[in-house]
Amino acid sequence: MEIRQLVYFNAICLYKKISKAAKACAISPQGLSMAILRLEKELNYKLFERTPLGIVLTPQAEFLLPRAQKIVRLMEECEAYFSKGAEIGKPLSVMFSQGTIEEFAGIPIAKFQERYKDIYLDIRESQDIPCDMAVENQEVELALTVGPVDLDLFDATRLFSSAHALIVHKDHALADRASLSIRELKGLPLVVMRDSTRTYSYLRSLCNQEGFEPIIETFVDNILLLYYLAETNHSVGISTVHLARRLSRPHLRAIPLKDPPMEWNIYMIKRKGSRLSPEAKLFEKTILQHLADQQEQIGADTLPE
Numbered sequence: 677m678e679i680r681q682l683v684y685f686n687a688i689c690l691y692k693k694i695s696k697a698a699k700a701c702a703i704s705p706q707g708l709s710m711a712i713l714r715l716e717k718e719l720n721y722k723l724f725e726r727t728p729l730g731i732v733l734t735p736q737a738e739f740l741l742p743r744a745q746k747i748v749r750l751m752e753e754c755e756a757y758f759s760k761g762a763e764i765g766k767p768l769s770v771m772f773s774q775g776t777i778e779e780f781a782g783i784p785i786a787k788f789q790e791r792y793k794d795i796y797l798d799i800r801e802s803q804d805i806p807c808d809m810a811v812e813n814q815e816v817e818l819a820l821t822v823g824p825v826d827l828d829l830f831d832a833t834r835l836f837s838s839a840h841a842l843i844v845h846k847d848h849a850l851a852d853r854a855s856l857s858i859r860e861l862k863g864l865p866l867v868v869m870r871d872s873t874r875t876y877s878y879l880r881s882l883c884n885q886e887g888f889e890p891i892i893e894t895f896v897d898n899i900l901l902l903y904y905l906a907e908t909n910h911s912v913g914i915s916t917v918h919l920a921r922r923l924s925r926p927h928l929r930a931i932p933l934k935d936p937p938m939e940w941n942i943y944m945i946k947r948k949g950s951r952l953s954p955e956a957k958l959f960e961k962t963i964l965q966h967l968a969d970q971q972e973q974i975g976a977d978t979l980p981e
Contacts, residue, residue: 679751681715682744684708685723689741692730753798767796768955771807771819774869775899776942779918780836781820784966788959795955804874811947817956820963822874823941830945835967838918840875840938841930843902845909850931857935859886865893867902867913875940879914882938903928916940 687697688708698708716723723737733741772781777799789797800816807821812829825832842861844851850860861883868876876892883890893911896902902913903923915923920930944963946952952960 677715677718679748681711682748684711685715685737685740685744686748688712688724688731689733689737694731749800766953766955767798768953768959769798769800769816770956770959771800771802771810771816771821773804773807773819773821773942774801774873775919776820776822776836777801778922779838779916780942780966781963784962787966788962791962792955792958795958797959803870808945811945814947817950817952818944818946818959820942820944823943824874824878825943825945829948831948831950832943832945833964833967834941834943835963836942838916838940839932839934840879840914840940841917841920841932843906843913843915843920844929844931845906845912846927846929847909848912848929850912851929853931855932855934858882858933858938859888859935861890861933862886862888863891864912865891867894867896867905867911868892869899869902869914870895870897875914878938882936899923 684697684701684703687701688694691697691700694705694708698705701708703711712723719736719740721736722734723740725732725734777785785797785799788795800810802810804822807819808826808830810816811819811821820835823832823834842850842856850856866879868879870876876895880890894905896905899915899919900923902915903925905911906913907925907927909927914933915930917930917932920928944960946956946960
């Protein structure tokens with residue numbers, strides 16, 4: 677089994693089409709198909725089934741996928757680290773739940789990289805629960821994750837908060853509402869981020885408290901796809917008010933979910949009682965300084981004239 681084969685395998689799993697995967701990998705479709713056939717022969721199992729709806733992963737491919745992704749990621753991390761040269765100091769691995777970089781961490785990450793050029797910052801992005809597990813298993817010292825956080829396992833600092841909102845097309849029947857209650861989602865087909873995110877777990881919990889199970893029409897891995905589906909007026913999605921402002925589109929409306937309030941909270945977590953490395957302490961300090969700067973700016977903006 678070669679790294680190159682795993683790269684091709686990952687691409688097919690992502691694009692579900694040989695032609696698109698081949699283009700992304702800068703190889704001919706025939707060359708890609710031959711590489712996968714050799715991989716299947718080596719493993720003695722078929723990895724893909726071709727159907728009228730596209731490529732479908734076999735159970736063996738489902739098993740291989742997360743492991744292939746990890747192997748390729750680790751190889752890419754090694755290549756990136758050593759390409760920097762021998763002057764690089766100790767690497768620092770930090771985990772970010774999807775959306776946390778865009779909503780909060782982008783600026784402090786840039787400041788950290790500019791200020792501490794001797795530290796190789798290894799940025800990993802995943803979903804909420806894998807972020808927590810990476811800290812708990814000591815794969816990383818720090819992570820930015822989405823709450824609620826288990827305070828028996830982690831020391832946590834809340835960094836950012838935004839209300840969740842229903843994203844609808846301007847012609848949707850609910851588009852003129854100023855806000856919505858959770859119970860009004862009953863019977864409404866929804867597009868949400870993957871079910872390993874806390875947004876889904878939180879939504880389902882609130883719906884269950886109101887006596888019904890949410891109808892999930894589609895799970896997505898990319899928030900932009902959620903907005904695209906809403907913009908076509910085929911679906912309605914769950915996002916945040918803050919992100920909806922940043923991804924504003926003329927044909928979409930964001931309706932806050934307020935009864936009960938449904939918030940999206942970013943936390944910085946570390947293992948309970950852990951002692952951070954000097955590099956991790958510097959990163960923690962950079963994040964906390966950015967939080968203090970934001971709070972100071974909010975206070976200045978609200979001062980009376």
